[in-house]
Amino acid sequence: MELFYPSLLGFFIVIVSLVMHLLFFSSKQKAAGKLPPGRTGLPVIGESLEFLSTGWKGHPEKFIFDRIAKYSSNVFKTNLLGSPAVVFCGSAGNKFLFSNENKLVQAWWPSSVDKVFPSSTQTSSKEEAIILRKMLPNFLKAEALHRYIGIMDGIAQRHFAADWDNKEQVVVFPLTKRYTFWLACRLFVSVEDPNHVAKFADPFGVLAAGLLSVPIDLPGTPFYRAIKASNFIRTELISIIKQRKLDLAEGKASPTQDILSHMLLTSDENGKFMQEYDVADKILGLLIGGHDTASSACASIVKYLAQLPDVYQRVYQEQVEIAKSKAPGELLNWEDIQKMKYSWCVACEVMRLAPPLQGAFREALTDFMYNGFSIPKGWKIYWSANSTHKNPEFFPDPQKFDPSRFEGSGPAPYTFVPFGGGPRMCPGKEYARLEILVFMYHLVRRFKWEMVFPDEKIVVDPMPNPEKGLPIRLFPHKA
Incomplete structure (x- = not known):
């Protein structure tokens, strides 16, 4: 009985507390009005x-x-x-x-998100995002991106030569992630050596998959793996940041060459500069936003063009006409991008059916x-x-x-609304348009293709990606 009495009393207290909580919640709900x-x-x-x-x-x-x-x-x-x-x-x-x-x-x-980006907990991920948007230099605007089209074209050429040409079969999704990540590394932090880029490309995929998962920090969970990946990437970024500081001090790097230089040389209203750890976190966030959604869109485009030969043919004709207007070795420019009207309609319809966001x-x-x-x-x-x-x-x-x-x-x-809308419209919308169209330009002029698994499912986790990575058989165009 001595053991039973306290347990009965505890049970009674729990029941009374629960009833009081429900009564309080009910009265609060009535005061607040009708919930949906x-x-x-x-x-x-x-x-x-x-x-x-x-x-x-x-x-x-x-x-x-x-x-x-x-x-x-x-x-x-x-x-x-x-x-x-x-x-x-x-x-x-x-x-x-x-x-x-x-x-x-x-x-x-x-x-x-705050747990994966721990330095942001000093303020909050919301405040950090506001700061970052203010800091984004104008190179993400359409008019400023004109001068980066040639760089995108050059990297796309290197990407297709290394990973697609002379292959009978490829798995698309890892390759589109490699392409967009290479571009983001080059344009955000001026890293373009393929070996350097590859060193932390895979951890980015792990990080993205766990970023919006249920936050259970136990070995084997997506969230646990995301935290480990973010720590690894942050360490790599800090080494890049330290080297950039030295290069800026010695005049070996330009203050305007990329967003990393901009962040290192820009102070807040109190004249304070960001710590290396915070710069790494912001670059980490930008690299995720700058490549993950676009790589999903590019993979989905490959899937739909394989399934829709008439659509493929119209995209191919449009891109071949643009290529014919170019001198040998001449890189793509803004005028070429503006001619890719049908290709962009196709990309938009793909993003309607499989929105990256x-x-x-x-x-x-x-x-x-x-x-x-x-x-x-x-x-x-x-x-x-x-x-x-x-x-x-x-x-x-x-x-x-x-x-x-x-x-x-x-x-x-x-x-x-694949890029959101209003004041929080994705600032990289135009950047994404360019990298997608440059990808389509090189892809369709090189190959026709067919899906190895014609009914391969697109799963969302948290962005659309092909269940088996989208393996395809390549059929190069005859020169």
Whole structure:
């Protein structure tokens, strides 16, 4: 009885505490107003596994559309990655969020991001992102990128010569990652030696896969592997930073040659310069953003062009005409890129069907109302590209591949959002356009190809990637 009594008392206290908590939450909910329909799923993990598993199965839109149908609502509540969340769907939801950036909502990343980038915990990943956007030099703007097209072309030539030419079969996805990572290394930190680039290219894939995973820091989990990879890459970057400081001091490096020099030579409003560790973290974030989404898009383009010979033929004709206008050895320029109109329509249709950025999180800065529902301060908000990209209301027959959707004025505003929108529109949008088009130029002029696995599935984890890496058989064009 002496053992039973305390356990009974403890049980009673737990029950009373639970009831008080539920009463408090209920009264708070009534005071706040009516929450959107939905369910929060299991304790702590919520509906995270369902959210992630639909992507692993190749149908990321299923999580969204199942709930839109179930609740008859374009806004619903859930719990994702450890936080209560509301999902906004459709062009109206996109417009509302993009238009109220830093007013009602602000960017938010799961706790896993701050743990993978530990120096950011002194401020927060949100504040770090604001600082980084202010620091980004103008070379990410379209007019400033003109002078980098030749560099992209040169690296693309080296990439195809080393990894594609004289091969009967290649696995595409690792190669597109190698191409975009090489470009990012060259243009952001002036590293272009293939051996140096290769040294930390693979860890970047591990890092990207674990960045938005469930933050369980145990051996074998994607999150654990992401932390180890980030530490390895950061060490490599710090050695590059130390060498660059010496080169700048001795006049061997230019203050304007890349974003690394810019960061090292730019002080804040108090005249303080960033620590090497913080510079490494910011470069790390830029390299992830600068190559991972584009490599996914390039791989998806290869897949769709293999499946759609008529589309391939039109892209091929367009690129051959551009090549004919070039003198032997002459590199691509801005005028050439502007002629790739059909190729870019194809790339856009690929990104509509397989958006590299599936969506993004925001956090409510204050209580506000949307569509008659109360959104509490501090709740997380998720917008989904697929809620418009694969919605017949905005794209009739949404599963059909139709590049003409992007001719003329193109889709309605806030419906095609592979790069986000509003103040947080991806600053590298034009950079991505150039690297994708340069890739297409070299690919189609060299080869036709066929998929080794014609029905290979595209899985989302957290970006679209071919389940088997997309092996293809190459058929070089006769000279």
